[in-house]
Amino acid sequence: MATANPTMFQASDLNQHNERVQRRYQLLFGLMTLLLITPVLLILGTLVVKGGGAISWEFLLTAPTDGMRTGGVFPALLGTIWLVTVALLLSVPIGVFAAIYLSEYAGDNWFTRMINLAIINLAGVPSIVHALFGLGAFVLFFRFGTSILAASLTLAVMTMPVVIVATRESLQAVPQAFREACWNMGATRWQTIRRVVLPNSITGILTGVILEVSRTAGETAPIMFTGAVFFTPFLPQSVFDQTMALSLHLFVAATQVPGMAEEIPFGVALVLIALVLTMNSVSIAFRMWLRGKKKW
Amino acid sequence: MTHRSMLRKLAVLTIGAMAAAGASARTEIQNKGSDTLVNAAQSLAEQYGKVNPKVAVAVSGGGSGTGIAAMINGTVDIANSSRKMSDKEIKEAQAKGRQPVEHVIGYDALAIFVHKNFPTDSITVTDLAKIYGRDGGASKWSDLGITIPGCKGEIVVVSRQNNSGTYAYFKEAVLGEKGKFRQGTLDMHGSKDVADLVEKTPCAIGYSGLAYVTNHMKALCVAPQVGKPCVKPTEQTAFDGTYPIARPLFMYTNGEPTGEVKKYMDWIKSNTGQCIIEKEGYAPAKKVSCK
Numbered sequence: 001m002a003t004a005n006p007t008m009f010q011a012s013d014l015n016q017h018n019e020r021v022q023r024r025y026q027l028l029f030g031l032m033t034l035l036l037i038t039p040v041l042l043i044l045g046t047l048v049v050k051g052g053g054a055i056s057w058e059f060l061l062t063a064p065t066d067g068m069r070t071g072g073v074f075p076a077l078l079g080t081i082w083l084v085t086v087a088l089l090l091s092v093p094i095g096v097f098a099a100i101y102l103s104e105y106a107g108d109n110w111f112t113r114m115i116n117l118a119i120i121n122l123a124g125v126p127s128i129v130h131a132l133f134g135l136g137a138f139v140l141f142f143r144f145g146t147s148i149l150a151a152s153l154t155l156a157v158m159t160m161p162v163v164i165v166a167t168r169e170s171l172q173a174v175p176q177a178f179r180e181a182c183w184n185m186g187a188t189r190w191q192t193i194r195r196v197v198l199p200n201s202i203t204g205i206l207t208g209v210i211l212e213v214s215r216t217a218g219e220t221a222p223i224m225f226t227g228a229v230f231f232t233p234f235l236p237q238s239v240f241d242q243t244m245a246l247s248l249h250l251f252v253a254a255t256q257v258p259g260m261a262e263e264i265p266f267g268v269a270l271v272l273i274a275l276v277l278t279m280n281s282v283s284i285a286f287r288m289w290l291r292g293k294k295k296w
Numbered sequence: 297m298t299h300r301s302m303l304r305k306l307a308v309l310t311i312g313a314m315a316a317a318g319a320s321a322r323t324e325i326q327n328k329g330s331d332t333l334v335n336a337a338q339s340l341a342e343q344y345g346k347v348n349p350k351v352a353v354a355v356s357g358g359g360s361g362t363g364i365a366a367m368i369n370g371t372v373d374i375a376n377s378s379r380k381m382s383d384k385e386i387k388e389a390q391a392k393g394r395q396p397v398e399h400v401i402g403y404d405a406l407a408i409f410v411h412k413n414f415p416t417d418s419i420t421v422t423d424l425a426k427i428y429g430r431d432g433g434a435s436k437w438s439d440l441g442i443t444i445p446g447c448k449g450e451i452v453v454v455s456r457q458n459n460s461g462t463y464a465y466f467k468e469a470v471l472g473e474k475g476k477f478r479q480g481t482l483d484m485h486g487s488k489d490v491a492d493l494v495e496k497t498p499c500a501i502g503y504s505g506l507a508y509v510t511n512h513m514k515a516l517c518v519a520p521q522v523g524k525p526c527v528k529p530t531e532q533t534a535f536d537g538t539y540p541i542a543r544p545l546f547m548y549t550n551g552e553p554t555g556e557v558k559k560y561m562d563w564i565k566s567n568t569g570q571c572i573i574e575k576e577g578y579a580p581a582k583k584v585s586c587k
Contacts, residue, residue, distance in 0.1 A: 064342075065342065067335055067338055067339045067342065067576065068335075068338060139371070140369070140371075145371070146326070146371065224356075224358075229354045229355060229356045230334055230338060230355045230356045230357050231338040231341055231342065231354070231355040232324075232341070232352050232353070232354040232355065233341060233342060233344075233345030233352050233353065234322065234324075234345075234352035241324075242324070242354045252357075255485070255486045255488055255489055256331065256334060256335070256357060256486050256487075256488055257335055257488065258335065258487075258488050258491065258507060258508050258510070258577075259510075
């Protein structure tokens, strides 16, 4: 064995064939991924090119004037922030607590299976149906009137499944051994949840919240009947006021107002996307900070 | 300070701020309905904010049907409508203890939109009925002896969704009380959508308020029947009733208006309010001279 066989490290036909197949599939998957981000880039590109000219501090911080054809979007921007904040305050605690119960306390029986099924179905209900539910339940039955409260409650009901599912998934991703170790130290169920399970799943819960913010800020149908108006000269001061909202303002600017400069609807869309990204980046930053502290 | 107590303080502060803000007093007037009127209503609300800063007029669209339903359900102070409330609707409202009072705040000419390539400048109501009516007989422009450059096939008939007051009024004025729209019309959810579509489609014909006419289309001169002179849609012809498809625009209040609603309605009917309506492209309900 003084000299090695010279063909030993050469690729055989089979190796070369496998290599080609492997490249082909890599290319295919790569292209699919590229296809996935193309619409995102196109949308953002179009918005920036067509709406960028409309954006200024004045656009962000003044009210619309001259029959909404000039001026800014401040009341709508503020209104969307109100709607999203109140919806989050309402749905995140309920959603997270429900998920904790379902994941940590409830046994696997027909009742919890039914609740799970109901949650999945709730997520599939079209937003316009939620809108009518909100109108009937919150505006008329509970007599909240068309108000931020009614609109945010509707949004909260609509986005609750997102929070519950995301929370439950991340709770279940915490290894069972962690809990058992904790119980064996004599900790109660709640102490285990509070000290071990929640700190280890908070990043996943925040992902759910991020998804909820995006969906809440963008929805038009559920708020159209329950709290958002075409125009109001006042800024909202309490949850019982009506408000303008960016998503509805975009719809109005694009379809209802004659003589609207083309850049304004695009500008409104750009502001809406920027708002969602800003709100999300706060929680993404928080999530990254928490992840950095994770010990496993 | 730990994170927990900080979060708690923040929550308390937020809720406290919301509660404190809720205590301040101001009057809100709910104004909802017709998409035709929504821009005029918005302009009125915007200007009234300068006249009386303590009163907020919140405006929403949705269609005349939406406004009237809200009036029946008692969720609005003023319902905008581009058609009269039907007897059935008034009875329904009365059954719920509301007394709708009608206010004419202006007039609107329903302009007939066509593409700017359209060869002539006029059309008769008879031809409109042929185009829009069920079994009207005209499905191609050649059926009416019209050739449009850039259009080969069928007439693209643009209409409105069926809870629109514009839809209801057009049906009554062109097709008669019992008339029915043909099937296969493109039903748009707003006057501006009709205008946008007709601008871009050589084969199209559509209708909407005069306020929605743009420079990129033709608004036809309309003759009541063959052989009669045609009348151009203008604020003047809508006001004096010579234009064959002009209609009053209504606001409905629950009972004779009182308090802030009365002040607002009076202001709308005043010279200032009427001039805003004229500026938005509608004919005012009374003769006014505006700058």
